[in-house]
Amino acid sequence: MTKTLAPDDIRDLLNRFASAIMRDQVYVDALPRKIFHLQYDDDMWRGWRLANLAYLNTLLTTVNTIPRTTLKKLTRIAVTKDPAVVGQIAIELFADCASGSAPREDVETAALFFDRLIHELGGSSTTIPSNRKNARALMFRWLAFTDPLRISRDPECGYDNPRGLTS
Numbered sequence: 001m002t003k004t005l006a007p008d009d010i011r012d013l014l015n016r017f018a019s020a021i022m023r024d025q026v027y028v029d030a031l032p033r034k035i036f037h038l039q040y041d042d043d044m045w046r047g048w049r050l051a052n053l054a055y056l057n058t059l060l061t062t063v064n065t066i067p068r069t070t071l072k073k074l075t076r077i078a079v080t081k082d083p084a085v086v087g088q089i090a091i092e093l094f095a096d097c098a099s100g101s102a103p104r105e106d107v108e109t110a111a112l113f114f115d116r117l118i119h120e121l122g123g124s125s126t127t128i129p130s131n132r133k134n135a136r137a138l139m140f141r142w143l144a145f146t147d148p149l150r151i152s153r154d155p156e157c158g159y160d161n162p163r164g165l166t167s
Contacts, residue, residue, distance in 0.1 A: 002133050004068075005075045009136045010110060011063045016140065018056045020148040021049050028151075028159065037158030045151055051098040052149060062109040070111060073118050075135040081121060083141035089120050090142055091150065 025046065036042075077086060093116060096102040107113050144150070152159055 002075060002079055002135050005071045005078065005135050005139065007063045007066055007071070009139065010066060010071075010074075010114070011060060012136075013139055013143065014056050014060050014063070014110075016145060017143045017148055018053055018060075020143070020145040021053055021056075024147055024149070024151070025049050031159055035159050037156045039156040040158055041156075045157070048098070048151070049149065052094060055094065055098045058108065059110040059113055062111065065109055066111045066114060070114055070118065074114060074139070077118065077121060078135035078138040078142075079133065083138060086117075086121060087142045087144065090117055091148075093117055093120060094149075 028045070093102070093107075093113070097107045097113065102116075107116055147153075151157055
């Protein structure tokens with residue numbers, strides 16, 4: 001039987017994501033400027049990381065308010081959906097939230113954010129066998145912990161993703 005995700009599991013996911021964003025900034029700060037594309041805008045990407053961190057901090061303050069029904073749905077998603085699919089949708093949702101594209105009242109708490117993620121995944125048909133049991137470990141595969149915001153993929157950046165990871 002699969003153990004249902006708990007608020008602490010979600011908190012760990014968000015904290016790991018925030019740490020990865022901070023590590024990514026340290027990594028980029030250490031790179032020689034000559035490897036960046038001429039149009040690379042350090043202030044813009046630094047601001048993008050900070051906007052995501054600010055939003056993550058908002059979510060972290062409300063993790064304990066996530067209803068058990070939402071946690072059960074997230075558990076089911078973790079064990080049945082392809083982590084790459086969940087991750088793609090999650091990173092797009094984070095971008096909408098951090099940029100202000102998503103109305104703040106719709107995503108101002110962790111409960112609202114994850115309900116929206118569940119809703120966005122509703123149309124996703126990419127499933128995998130549900131014999132996988134460790135929802136927590138599978139959930140951690142949703143978000144990349146190297147180049148977590150996929151900034152290095154932007155054509156105007158020019159620097160390589162550390163260790164060549166793609167997700």
